[in-house]
Amino acid sequence: MNRPSTFLYSVLCFGFAVLYIPVFVLMAYSFNDSRLPTVWGGFSTRWYSALLENEQILQAALLSLEIALVSATFATILGTMAGLALSRVGRFRGRSVLTGMIAAPLVMPDVITGLSLLLLFVSLQELLGWPGNRGANTITLAHITFSMAYVAVIVQARLANMDQSLEEAAMDLGGRPFAVTRDITLPLIAPAMASGWLLAFTLSLDDLVIASFTSGAGASTLPMVIFSKVKLGVTPEINALTTLVIAAVTIGVLISGWFMLRQLRAQPAPP
Amino acid sequence: MTTPGNTLNTLNTTDTPNPEFINTPWRDPQQRPFIEIEGLSKRFGDFIAVDAVNLKIYRRELFTILGGSGCGKTTLLRMLAGFEKPSAGRIRIDGVDVTDLPPYLRPVNMMFQSYAVFPHMTVYQNIAYGLKKEKLPRAEIKERVGRMLELVQLTALSKRKPNQLSGGQRQRVALARALIKQPKVLLLDEPLAALDKKLREQTQFELMNIQDKLGITFVVVTHDQEEAMTLASRIAVMDAGDFVQIGTPSEVYEFPRNHFVASFFGSINLFDATVTSVDAGELCVLLDDSDTEICTRYEGELAVGSACKIGVRPEKLLISTERPAEQGNTITRGVVEDLAYKGNRSIYRVRAQNGRIIMVSAQNKQRSAHLPLEWDDEVYLSWPSDCSVVLTA
Ligand SMILES: Nc1ncnc2c1ncn2[C@@H]1O[C@H](COP(=O)(O)OP(=O)(O)OP(=O)(O)O)[C@@H](O)[C@H]1O
Ligand SMILES: [Mg+2]
Numbered sequence: 001m002n003r004p005s006t007f008l009y010s011v012l013c014f015g016f017a018v019l020y021i022p023v024f025v026l027m028a029y030s031f032n033d034s035r036l037p038t039v040w041g042g043f044s045t046r047w048y049s050a051l052l053e054n055e056q057i058l059q060a061a062l063l064s065l066e067i068a069l070v071s072a073t074f075a076t077i078l079g080t081m082a083g084l085a086l087s088r089v090g091r092f093r094g095r096s097v098l099t100g101m102i103a104a105p106l107v108m109p110d111v112i113t114g115l116s117l118l119l120l121f122v123s124l125q126e127l128l129g130w131p132g133n134r135g136a137n138t139i140t141l142a143h144i145t146f147s148m149a150y151v152a153v154i155v156q157a158r159l160a161n162m163d164q165s166l167e168e169a170a171m172d173l174g175g176r177p178f179a180v181t182r183d184i185t186l187p188l189i190a191p192a193m194a195s196g197w198l199l200a201f202t203l204s205l206d207d208l209v210i211a212s213f214t215s216g217a218g219a220s221t222l223p224m225v226i227f228s229k230v231k232l233g234v235t236p237e238i239n240a241l242t243t244l245v246i247a248a249v250t251i252g253v254l255i256s257g258w259f260m261l262r263q264l265r266a267q268p269a270p271p
Numbered sequence: 272m273t274t275p276g277n278t279l280n281t282l283n284t285t286d287t288p289n290p291e292f293i294n295t296p297w298r299d300p301q302q303r304p305f306i307e308i309e310g311l312s313k314r315f316g317d318f319i320a321v322d323a324v325n326l327k328i329y330r331r332e333l334f335t336i337l338g339g340s341g342c343g344k345t346t347l348l349r350m351l352a353g354f355e356k357p358s359a360g361r362i363r364i365d366g367v368d369v370t371d372l373p374p375y376l377r378p379v380n381m382m383f384q385s386y387a388v389f390p391h392m393t394v395y396q397n398i399a400y401g402l403k404k405e406k407l408p409r410a411e412i413k414e415r416v417g418r419m420l421e422l423v424q425l426t427a428l429s430k431r432k433p434n435q436l437s438g439g440q441r442q443r444v445a446l447a448r449a450l451i452k453q454p455k456v457l458l459l460d461e462p463l464a465a466l467d468k469k470l471r472e473q474t475q476f477e478l479m480n481i482q483d484k485l486g487i488t489f490v491v492v493t494h495d496q497e498e499a500m501t502l503a504s505r506i507a508v509m510d511a512g513d514f515v516q517i518g519t520p521s522e523v524y525e526f527p528r529n530h531f532v533a534s535f536f537g538s539i540n541l542f543d544a545t546v547t548s549v550d551a552g553e554l555c556v557l558l559d560d561s562d563t564e565i566c567t568r569y570e571g572e573l574a575v576g577s578a579c580k581i582g583v584r585p586e587k588l589l590i591s592t593e594r595p596a597e598q599g600n601t602i603t604r605g606v607v608e609d610l611a612y613k614g615n616r617s618i619y620r621v622r623a624q625n626g627r628i629i630m631v632s633a634q635n636k637q638r639s640a641h642l643p644l645e646w647d648d649e650v651y652l653s654w655p656s657d658c659s660v661v662l663t664a
Contacts, residue, residue: 168354169387171374173401173452183400187391265434 023246030239037234047240057225057241063136064205064222071143072200078144079151079200080193084185086152087159088167099156105149114213117142121214134216142214143207147200154199158192159185191259198256202249288330295519296329297505303366305330305488306351306456311360313346320346322512323360333482333489335499337535338509344492345384347509348458351490352381365455375404380454384461386445388433394444395420395429401452415451422481423447439470446478450485459491463498475501496536500524508532525584528571530662533582540588540629541662542581546573554661556581558601561625565601569661580662585632587658590619590644595653602653605629607644617642621652 030048034041051057086099105113121138124130131137166188170180186193208223215224222245229238284303292299304327313321321343328334336344349355351362353374361370369377380401389397398419402412420426423443433441442465449457462478463471479502482489493499499506500520507517508531516528527533530541544556547564554569556579565581573579589595595602608628609620612635619631629652637643644650 163385163387165383165385165387166389168352168374169381169383169448170389170400172352172354172379172381173448174375174404175400176375179404184389 026239027243027246030236030243032236032239035236037236037239047236048244050237051240051244054237057222057237060220060222060225061241063219067136067140067143067211067221068201068204071140071147071204072197074140074144075147075200076151076193076197079148079196080155080189082148082152083155083159083189084181087156088185102149102152102156105146106153108146110207110209111213113146114142114210117145117210118213133218134214135219138214138216139211139219139221142210143200143204146210147203150199150203151193151196154192154196155189158189162188191262194259195256198252198259202252205245205249294504296332297327302329304328305332305365306490307361307363308351309361309363311347311350311362312358313343313350313355314358319512321350321357324512324514326507326514326517328488328490330488331482331486332504333479333491333502334505334507335491335493335503336507336509337493337496337499339494342509343512344494344509345460348381348460348490348492351456352379352458353377378455379458380449380452380456381458382445382449382460382462384464386441386465388441388444388448390433393430393432394425394436397433397444398447398451401448405452419447419451422450422484438465439474442466442474446481450481450487453485454487456488456490459489461493462491463493464495471498472501478502500536508535525660527582527660527662530580530582533660533662537584538630539582539584539660542583542627544579544581546575546577546579549573549575556661558603561603563601563603565656565659567657567659567661571661571663573661573663582660582662583654583658585618585630586616586634587654588629588631589653590621590631590633591651591653592644592648594651599655599657600653601656601659602651603629604649604651607646607648607650610642610644610646612642619644619650621650623652 033044170184211221285301289299296302306328308326310323312323350357399412399416506523508515516532524536533539543559547557548555555566557564605621605623608622611618617633621629
């Protein structure tokens with residue numbers, strides 16, 4: 001390759017600048033001593049301490065974390081099972097339809113997912129008296145439902161790339177189907193499950209629309225609190241909070257990337 | 272264990288090897304086959320991959336299945352291992368009907384074409400996997416894996432992961448892993464295809480040694496005829512889902528049943544001929560475009576007057592400038608059109624009187640700087656008549 005032309009190089013820089021300057025400005029202003037978002041008043045971490053004393057935000061953050069942990073875990077279990085079934089149980093009626101349907105929630109607008117889940121919860125409540133008050137429980141269920149699809153797609157892609165004779169070899173050596181799944185399949189798709197879990201976790205932390213639809217009176221997740229606060233104007237406290245969230249997401253992405261890398265390295269070179 | 276099919280077999284057959292047939296158990300009518308395949312078929316939709324094959328393989332044989340790409344070798348092997356459910360037919364191993372058994376209950380292990388070495392386990396763990404599934408005590412596993420590592424010369428690498436091994440080492444891991452359970456039958460799907468020529472030849476002998484040492488029946492699939500000849504006690508030549516001929520390497524080479532088998536193993540010269548007389552296993556034909564009559568052994572059915580082909584291997588032909596003795600020989604004349612010196616032998620392309628090209632392979636027994644023959648030399652070609660093979664199709 002030739003050296004990249006100056007033109008292409010500046011286009012690239014411009015693109016990255018557009019993407020990241022707002023984020024860096026926001027992060028910088030979270031350390032601003034002044035209350036006015038447009039005036040630099042010196043370095044300070046006072047907004048971070050203020051954040052720690054804000055009960056409402058702390059509660060919301062804890063709730064969001066809890067929902068994200070639970071929903072990511074269940075979504076990973078269910079999504080892995082769906083992925084395994086779709087790519088390993090041979091041919092069965094309606095398999096291709098199901099394969100398409102598992103990916104549909106990925107492209108469904110959040111508003112529609114949220115609204116349909118809300119309607120489902122309302123009618124379930126009327127018919128069965130369950131799930132009771134809408135709140136953390138309904139948000140968790142909703143998050144499991146849509147992030148499961150992401151996990152299933154990731155796991156399925158990994159399984160499609162995996163040499164099926166590995167499982168056959170294990171079975172040939174005396175492994176019963178359950179043992180083969182435990183000894184061979186799961187260890188080999190573990191990196192995909194881990195990145196699926198991280199994705200589900202981030203999706204849940206990030207979600208505002210579906211949570212707003214399916215939540216009840218009491219429960220507010222972090223995005224919901226931030227959104228309602230921003231309506232009243234941006235405070236340096238929100239800047240501090242967002243900086244923390246960005247830090248958390250960055251760490252998540254790095255870990256996920258590391259898993260992916262390890263998975264690539266673990267594969268033997270094709271003969 | 273007995274099955275209904277089994278009782279019938281044991282009535283007049285035996286399991287103990289007859290010393291007279293120790294190296295050729297398939298010639299012993301009393302010997303009970305170790306693997307018996309009856310009418311085995313596999314259909315994929317409309318496509319017939321394996322077409323009602325019958326096969327008997329005997330204990331301690333190194334049996335190879337040879338055939339072109341897509342002829343159904345892998346499918347047949349996968350049915351023996353239990354990964355593919357036959358559309359019809361039965362498989363018996365050591366008297367037990369295994370047709371409906373899942374792979375993990377069959378006394379059979381397989382070495383895969385892709386090796387299928389578990390990437391997340393070390394060499395040691397890979398080889399120990401089969402024994403762990405048998406729930407053997409730790410000490411015994413350790414001892415047996417240790418011995419197996421020595422057998423395949425991998426002791427020094429036992430802690431490595433597969434991605435830190437060379438292709439040949441990975442192939443030995445796959446072999447050791449399949450051998451460790453001491454299966455009754457080891458199935459090998461193109462075990463040496465991924466190795467370079469030199470390593471392949473060396474490994475062929477290693478494979479034969481290991482088979483001899485452990486006394487396990489091997490069924491090897493290959494599409495390399497030279498490999499099949501080197502390894503096999505018997506070769507089954509397969510084409511389009513069916514066996515064309517089953518026999519020892521020299522049988523399939525010297526007595527090919529038809530044109531397909533003959534041309535699969537090396538080259539062969541073909542002459543058109545017409546049958547003149549048939550008499551108790553001896554068949555006489557007249558070569559077209561000449562007045563030479565050939566009489567040779569033939570067990571098939573051919574009517575007098577029907578057309579057939581006579582095949583002669585290039586190395587059976589004698590090339591000379593003087594007319595050779597008539598007795599028992601078939602003689603024809605030609606002109607040297609091309610010659611190639613190959614060191615140990617020379618290849619001549621001779622144009623016969625009818626315009627047909629005949630290949631001759633001659634040993635260079637004399638030490639000499641020039642060849643005894645030159646381009647455009649008039650030569651006699653002769654071969655012992657009983658070296659002629661009658662070929663149909
Ligand atoms: N699952 C399947 N579905 C449909 N057709 C199949 C399937 N598996 C194999 N076949 C077909 O059956 C035929 C035999 O396949 P097989 O793998 O046994 O060939 P092979 O003799 O092992 O060839 P090669 O030497 O190339 O490995 C092929 O024509 C193949 O296309
Ligand atoms: Mg094959």
